[in-house]
Amino acid sequence: MANLKDKYCIVGVGETEFSKNSGRTTKAMAVEAVRKAILDAGLKASDVDGMMSYQNGDSTFAPFVGPDLGIRLNFYMDVVGGGSSTEALIGLAIGAIEAGMCKTVALFRSMNGYTEFRIGGTGARSAAPVRGADLAQVPFGMRSAGQNFAMTFMRHMYDYGTTSEQVAHVKQAHSRHAVNNPKAFEKKRVTVQDVLHSRWICEPLHLLDCCLETDNATCVIVTSAERARDLKQRPAYIMGVAGRVSKPRVDYHWAHGPISRVAGYYAKDIVFGQAGITPEDVDITGSYDAFTFTTMLQLEEYGFCKKGEGGHYVSSGIIELGGKRPNNTSGGHLCEGYTHGMAMVVENVRQLRGTVDDTCPGAAEGKHTYDYSPGKCRQVKDPEITMNLGWAMPATGSALIMRK
Amino acid sequence: MPQPVTYRGMALIVPDNDTEWKEFYEHARAHKLVVRKCKACGLMRYPALHACPWCMDLGWTWQELSGKGTIYSYEIVHHAIQPGFKDATPYCTVLVEMDEQRGTPTPDESLRIIGNLVKPDLGFEDVAKAAIGKRVRVVFQDLADHMALPQFTLSGEPDQGRVWRLGG
Numbered sequence A: 001m002a003n004l005k006d007k008y009c010i011v012g013v014g015e016t017e018f019s020k021n022s023g024r025t026t027k028a029m030a031v032e033a034v035r036k037a038i039l040d041a042g043l044k045a046s047d048v049d050g051m052m053s054y055q056n057g058d059s060t061f062a063p064f065v066g067p068d069l070g071i072r073l074n075f076y077m078d079v080v081g082g083g084s085s086t087e088a089l090i091g092l093a094i095g096a097i098e099a100g101m102c103k104t105v106a107l108f109r110s111m112n113g114y115t116e117f118r119i120g121g122t123g124a125r126s127a128a129p130v131r132g133a134d135l136a137q138v139p140f141g142m143r144s145a146g147q148n149f150a151m152t153f154m155r156h157m158y159d160y161g162t163t164s165e166q167v168a169h170v171k172q173a174h175s176r177h178a179v180n181n182p183k184a185f186e187k188k189r190v191t192v193q194d195v196l197h198s199r200w201i202c203e204p205l206h207l208l209d210c211c212l213e214t215d216n217a218t219c220v221i222v223t224s225a226e227r228a229r230d231l232k233q234r235p236a237y238i239m240g241v242a243g244r245v246s247k248p249r250v251d252y253h254w255a256h257g258p259i260s261r262v263a264g265y266y267a268k269d270i271v272f273g274q275a276g277i278t279p280e281d282v283d284i285t286g287s288y289d290a291f292t293f294t295t296m297l298q299l300e301e302y303g304f305c306k307k308g309e310g311g312h313y314v315s316s317g318i319i320e321l322g323g324k325r326p327n328n329t330s331g332g333h334l335c336e337g338y339t340h341g342m343a344m345v346v347e348n349v350r351q352l353r354g355t356v357d358d359t360c361p362g363a364a365e366g367k368h369t370y371d372y373s374p375g376k377c378r379q380v381k382d383p384e385i386t387m388n389l390g391w392a393m394p395a396t397g398s399a400l401i402m403r404k
Numbered sequence B: 001m002p003q004p005v006t007y008r009g010m011a012l013i014v015p016d017n018d019t020e021w022k023e024f025y026e027h028a029r030a031h032k033l034v035v036r037k038c039k040a041c042g043l044m045r046y047p048a049l050h051a052c053p054w055c056m057d058l059g060w061t062w063q064e065l066s067g068k069g070t071i072y073s074y075e076i077v078h079h080a081i082q083p084g085f086k087d088a089t090p091y092c093t094v095l096v097e098m099d100e101q102r103g104t105p106t107p108d109e110s111l112r113i114i115g116n117l118v119k120p121d122l123g124f125e126d127v128a129k130a131a132i133g134k135r136v137r138v139v140f141q142d143l144a145d146h147m148a149l150p151q152f153t154l155s156g157e158p159d160q161g162r163v164w165r166l167g168g
Ligand SMILES: [Zn+2]
Pocket: B038, B039, B040, B041, B042, B043, B052, B053, B054, B055, B056, B057
């Protein structure tokens, strides 16, 4: 989208509480998140005429959310998908607007990810019938996301000498960020040793290498830069986007190695090419942390360090608030709440505005202390460019670059 | 084909029109590990794709493999998700690179097959014996008259390349 660079923006963001007991339907939560994003943008319901969502048979649909808010839709689409959908759908929203189908799109993900459909496969889904492509792995006790991804990290350890201790720094860093995020579900500082001493789930994954499971809805609103000019917030301009870019043999990516390579290998040229920047220009990353190591794999594959040096990169302090390029400043999926990627885009939009919701008294007006000690500030000082690295699995990923 | 076949609490469903899995499992029940081989370019693929991913040809034959390979990666499940695996933890799942067609047609590509690391009698192997680089051979777990699962057991052959295991 070289010719569309900076022509579309995210103008509104919103979310519900992150909890393990929403006590509500996904529809109720989606309505709240979309409403908050509309109000955040300074839009009226009648200004929103497009709606998109993603889900895995575990959520409500756009046509059941718009009407609650009095929205008449000129376009809606609900797609199947989890991680990596956020960035992909932002790109599709741009396409829908560019095609003249609608003018402003609200994009949501609503999930009772703890009380109804647990993503790890625990509960009702654990005993689901196995057929088709699943026959190649599920009969061998390989069903959950952790089980699906673990062999990739194990091979990365073999290929590059990456260690459990190195990726445990991701949890440590994100936990420190979450402590400065009043809405984070888990506001507790966790150390590298805590991770290493937590029980094994699926070697090489410890319990604390795995993200949270939570109930929540999240929303972002996409519109044209032209429309964004008279809205309430400073727009987050979209410089580049890549959606669900995949490795060869995405059906069974084990066939096409190296399996320690992930989809960012193919996505990076698309998204950096559109944006006309390099990793060095990025101030904040939001690298999908379904697990500690997914953050690491993507950061190295997109070129924030050399291939194979991701373990060093994530344990060097770079990814922490106060470091050169903080990652998931909200605490991410490991500590804030599990949103299938949306909240990481929400956080980067707020960072670009300069108004992240920490405890600084002037946070809403962009007055921050930049004191990153526990319970204090989490606003990065004057960030210009952020990047989101969305992850569906080792073989599929998405990316989004935004600027202020 | 009678179905579903139940294994460790899972209903494995292979409809008659799913000929790629149906025939794969029938061969496995005859204790043959087979993959589809392209009639045009001769390359083999797993699982049984309908067309050749290298030349798009639709012609294929079943080709039996030696069943020998090397552990390319593995994982050890301590917290089982599926109810039928709860009493089996810790168990090891392996990604086996088969001897045939290694690094072909590009260095990154190989025939790699997922299974459990089992003892020759099909009980789960001691997970401490799992390591990348260890040699394995296929063994077949009979589930029904028309269906068996390929599994892998340590073959005792000399290791291939660098052997490594987590914490080892
Ligand atoms: Zn061929």
